[in-house]
Amino acid sequence: MFLSLLLVLLIGAVAWAGASCGLTALFGVVLPYGAVLIFICGLVWRMVYWAKSPVPFAIPTTGGQERSLDFIKQEKWDCPNTKFGVFVRMLLEVCLFRSLFRNTAACIHENDPVNGGPRLVYYSSKWLWCFALIFHYCFLFVFLRHFRFFMEPVPACVSFLEAVDGFMQIGAPRFFITGGLLLVAVLFLLCRRIFNERLRYLSLMNDYFPLFLILGIVCSGLCMRYFDKCEIALVKMFIMGVTHFSPVSAEGINAMFFVHLTFVCALLIYFPFSKLTHMLGVFFSPTRNLPNNTRAVRHVNPWNPPKQFLTYAEYEDLYRDAMAEAGLPLEKQPEPKKAAE
Amino acid sequence: MAKLPTPQELVASRPAFPDEAWLDTKPKFAPGSFCYPAKKETMEIMHMPNPHDWDPAADDWNLPDNWEQILCDAFAERLEKHRSLKLFMDICVRCGACADKCHFFLGTNDPKNMPVLRAELLRSLYRRDHTMLGKILGKKVGARGWDKEVVKELFYYAYQCTECRRCSLFCPYGIDTAEITAIVRELLHEVGLGTHWIMDPVKNCSFTGNHLGIKPHSFVEIVEMLADDCETVTGIRPKTPFNEKGHEILFLTPSGDVFADPGIYTFMGYLLLFHELDLDYTLSTYASEGGNFGSFTTFNMAKKLNAKMYHEAERLGVKWILGGECGHMWRVINQYMDTYNGPSPACMEVPKSPITGTVFENAASTKMVHITEFTADLIRHNKLKLDPSRNDHIITTFHDSCNPARAMGLLEEPRYILKHVCNNFVEMPENTIREQTFCCGAGSGLNTEEIMELRMRSGMPRGNALRYVQQKYGVNHMACVCAIDRATLPPLADYWAPGVTVSGVHELVANALVMKGEAKRTMDLRQEDLPNVEADDAAEQGE
Numbered sequence: 001m002f003l004s005l006l007l008v009l010l011i012g013a014v015a016w017a018g019a020s021c022g023l024t025a026l027f028g029v030v031l032p033y034g035a036v037l038i039f040i041c042g043l044v045w046r047m048v049y050w051a052k053s054p055v056p057f058a059i060p061t062t063g064g065q066e067r068s069l070d071f072i073k074q075e076k077w078d079c080p081n082t083k084f085g086v087f088v089r090m091l092l093e094v095c096l097f098r099s100l101f102r103n104t105a106a107c108i109h110e111n112d113p114v115n116g117g118p119r120l121v122y123y124s125s126k127w128l129w130c131f132a133l134i135f136h137y138c139f140l141f142v143f144l145r146h147f148r149f150f151m152e153p154v155p156a157c158v159s160f161l162e163a164v165d166g167f168m169q170i171g172a173p174r175f176f177i178t179g180g181l182l183l184v185a186v187l188f189l190l191c192r193r194i195f196n197e198r199l200r201y202l203s204l205m206n207d208y209f210p211l212f213l214i215l216g217i218v219c220s221g222l223c224m225r226y227f228d229k230c231e232i233a234l235v236k237m238f239i240m241g242v243t244h245f246s247p248v249s250a251e252g253i254n255a256m257f258f259v260h261l262t263f264v265c266a267l268l269i270y271f272p273f274s275k276l277t278h279m280l281g282v283f284f285s286p287t288r289n290l291p292n293n294t295r296a297v298r299h300v301n302p303w304n305p306p307k308q309f310l311t312y313a314e315y316e317d318l319y320r321d322a323m324a325e326a327g328l329p330l331e332k333q334p335e336p337k338k339a340a341e
Numbered sequence: 342m343a344k345l346p347t348p349q350e351l352v353a354s355r356p357a358f359p360d361e362a363w364l365d366t367k368p369k370f371a372p373g374s375f376c377y378p379a380k381k382e383t384m385e386i387m388h389m390p391n392p393h394d395w396d397p398a399a400d401d402w403n404l405p406d407n408w409e410q411i412l413c414d415a416f417a418e419r420l421e422k423h424r425s426l427k428l429f430m431d432i433c434v435r436c437g438a439c440a441d442k443c444h445f446f447l448g449t450n451d452p453k454n455m456p457v458l459r460a461e462l463l464r465s466l467y468r469r470d471h472t473m474l475g476k477i478l479g480k481k482v483g484a485r486g487w488d489k490e491v492v493k494e495l496f497y498y499a500y501q502c503t504e505c506r507r508c509s510l511f512c513p514y515g516i517d518t519a520e521i522t523a524i525v526r527e528l529l530h531e532v533g534l535g536t537h538w539i540m541d542p543v544k545n546c547s548f549t550g551n552h553l554g555i556k557p558h559s560f561v562e563i564v565e566m567l568a569d570d571c572e573t574v575t576g577i578r579p580k581t582p583f584n585e586k587g588h589e590i591l592f593l594t595p596s597g598d599v600f601a602d603p604g605i606y607t608f609m610g611y612l613l614l615f616h617e618l619d620l621d622y623t624l625s626t627y628a629s630e631g632g633n634f635g636s637f638t639t640f641n642m643a644k645k646l647n648a649k650m651y652h653e654a655e656r657l658g659v660k661w662i663l664g665g666e667c668g669h670m671w672r673v674i675n676q677y678m679d680t681y682n683g684p685s686p687a688c689m690e691v692p693k694s695p696i697t698g699t700v701f702e703n704a705a706s707t708k709m710v711h712i713t714e715f716t717a718d719l720i721r722h723n724k725l726k727l728d729p730s731r732n733d734h735i736i737t738t739f740h741d742s743c744n745p746a747r748a749m750g751l752l753e754e755p756r757y758i759l760k761h762v763c764n765n766f767v768e769m770p771e772n773t774i775r776e777q778t779f780c781c782g783a784g785s786g787l788n789t790e791e792i793m794e795l796r797m798r799s800g801m802p803r804g805n806a807l808r809y810v811q812q813k814y815g816v817n818h819m820a821c822v823c824a825i826d827r828a829t830l831p832p833l834a835d836y837w838a839p840g841v842t843v844s845g846v847h848e849l850v851a852n853a854l855v856m857k858g859e860a861k862r863t864m865d866l867r868q869e870d871l872p873n874v875e876a877d878d879a880a881e882q883g884e
Contacts, residue, residue, distance in 0.1 A: 061517065122773075
């Protein structure tokens with residue numbers, strides 16, 4: 001955990017120092033180009049890597065009643081048997097985190113009056129679902145809001161998002177609620193890992209690093225907006241330059257901007273090589289993206305090996321006499337010699 | 342078998358998490374924590390790679406000299422063959438939602454029984470050999486290389502997972518530990534490591550047609566005896582057609598139900614039901630096993646054992662196959678059979694109930710129908726005369742078996758039947774039933790005596806839920822649709838909720854079934870006195 005924190009602080013410090021020493025072209029131009037390239041190529045490479053392996057078996061996890069008899073109601077979305085059903089199931093999974101919504105916390109009461117002894121009780125536990133949802137949606141919102149720096153004129157939908165996001169009309173510049181919520185959600189996810197015994201035990205550097213990195217991005221972003229205020233017009237000119245492949249001077253932009261940008265680049269570079277690929281991987285998951293129709297439609301395994309088994313003829317050869325004695329029908333009658341005995 | 346602790350002691354004795362990180366701890370192979378190894382001869386006769394003698398409790402497992410190469414290659418090969426494996430290695434975010442969903446974790450509090458860490462055991466090896474960061478940063482990012490202790494650890498935890506898929510239901514990405522466990526077991530079989538309780542049935546099934554190794558003539562004899570028992574109870578001796586050609590239906594069910602109490606009563610239930618319907622069917626001694634212990638070893642072994650079903654259906658010229666109550670049998674049939682050994686033989690047709698005319702479109706390709714689908718349809722169409730009061734002495738609950746629940750979605754059919762054949766039906770708490778059902782604790786080939794305490798631990802969530810409805814609603818019976826359940830739930834009930842009996846659904850069906858020309862029933866299929874019989878007699882005399 002501390003290693004991850006140190007690593008993130010180091011990245012921030014290097015960016016700060018670099019920007020202060022005038023290496024803005026490196027941190028503001030070269031690094032972002034490289035990071036975006038690695039991000040896109042890396043993700044494509046990862047998807048190709050997954051796709052290269054076939055799906056030999058259809059193994060959907062059924063989350064409800066199958067389609068069988070007319071008078072039995074099928075759970076169409078949790079146990080779909082059609083492509084459309086699977087589409088809805090994936091939609092619920094990706095947009096609403098359906099599976100996580102089921103989460104419960106099992107708790108053992110050692111002396112329960114009903115059971116007269118130990119009893120397991122399952123409490124609804126939606127915190128993880130709730131904060132995971134907040135985290136991902138706020139991240140998306142914040143990401144989309146940033147398009148005002150990339151586009152001129154600012155698209156109406158981005159302005160609309162900003163208006164919605166700042167609806168509370170607090171402060172100047174106006175407080176964006178998603179930014180604040182994102183910080184809260186990241187802190188929740190981090191605290192969970194640190195204070196929950198089980199999570200702490202199983203967490204790796206690979207889990208803390210992206211959390212600290214995102215925390216760094218959020219904090220540096222908030223800092224730039226509300227405290228160590230950046231000259232927005234300059235930043236936009238600079239970014240427009242980068243996105244139009246004609247970089248301009250970064251003269252006058254705070255070092256904090258480069259810290260923020262470098263954190264984002266670090267995340268983009270790290271992304272394809274980490275668990276963060278779950279963003280795309282969830283679409284590939286064979287327990288979710290296949291219909292439960294395996295008895296109605298044959299699923300083909302491209303590497304299906306040839307059949308090798310004890311055939312009935314071989315079986316009858318093994319047991320013919322005993323089978324004849326038991327009066328079982330046979331393909332081939334026993335040798336007359338045996339029958340005579 | 343060692344004496345079991347009391348439930349209270351068992352719960353209280355779950356150890357706290359170790360101080361060391363999980364990469365530094367290693368399991369202790371104490372007696373009772375592992376299944377006995379497969380015999381060398383068994384592995385040889387089944388042509389498994391690298392058969393050898395070994396003992397899990399020993400320091401040296403006598404692995405072949407190039408064991409590391411074998412495992413690395415086998416792992417790489419599995420990654421090329423299964424997209425699921427690549428994906429599940431890559432995308433876990435370790436959110437921990439799966440942790441307390443696992444019955445083994447709840448019962449043992451061993452952190453490596455959290456599905457996420459069970460998968461990390463393999464993922465750590467994947468990181469070193471198949472990811473850039475793992476190669477560079479090693480242990481810092483949870484990567485490690487193969488060593489003999491790692492092999493032992495994989496064995497220990499791959500056989501403390503019943504492949505029940507409860508975690509995969511709760512995982513936001515659907516990561517399926519059953520898939521990972523199945524592949525780890527495949528890898529272990531590559532270096533000659535298997536368990537006796539699984540490989541022995543596999544060998545038997547391969548040569549005699551069933552897990553128990555019952556030869557054809559004995560198989561017929563046992564079924565005849567069960568038919569005799571049916572006659573004792575009902576006055577009707579059901580027919581027992583075997584290996585006969587030209588019938589419409591082939592009936593397949595786990596051999597455990599022919600052999601072991603209380604499964605035999607379920608089997609008698611089938612015989613009586615089919616007799617009453619005058620069903621045009623046959624049994625087979627060659628394909629006398631519905632279950633598939635091969636599916637607990639390797640995908641290929643599962644395919645090999647499963648191949649008999651279509652082969653026999655083709656030889657006998659049946660139109661479709663009716664499958665009995667079984668858990669993993671239906672995982673294989675529903676999700677693998679058609680892929681393994683399909684397409685189904687040309688003689689087969691889309692299953693159609695000869696009694697009601699219902700066409701089972703959901704089985705259009707495999708041509709296999711689950712017996713509870715078949716019977717629920719009969720009841721719906723009023724084709725059975727039922728007297729549920731014959732089951733009035735029981736208050737039953739229903740245990741969803743993992744595989745029909747989470748790999749098939751068979752939830753309502755058995756309940757529909759139960760509600761028509763029993764007057765007293767009570768559900769267990771909602772987080773322990775239907776798709777959220779808990780395993781009996783001994784599925785996937787772990788239903789062996791030597792790990793009885795472990796089974797009671799992993800069965801804790803199920804046992805506990807049963808205890809709850811027993812104490813609260815007076816439940817004294819648990820119905821299920823799985824032959825392994827019928828073997829594993831009785832000891833589990835004896836331990837967690839003494840006094841609860843276990844049966845298949847079709848035992849209760851046959852108890853309630855009013856047959857044409859039957860003698861007055863005074864006993865149930867277990868030849869125990871029925872309630873209210875004397876009262877009825879008195880009433881009749883009074884008339």
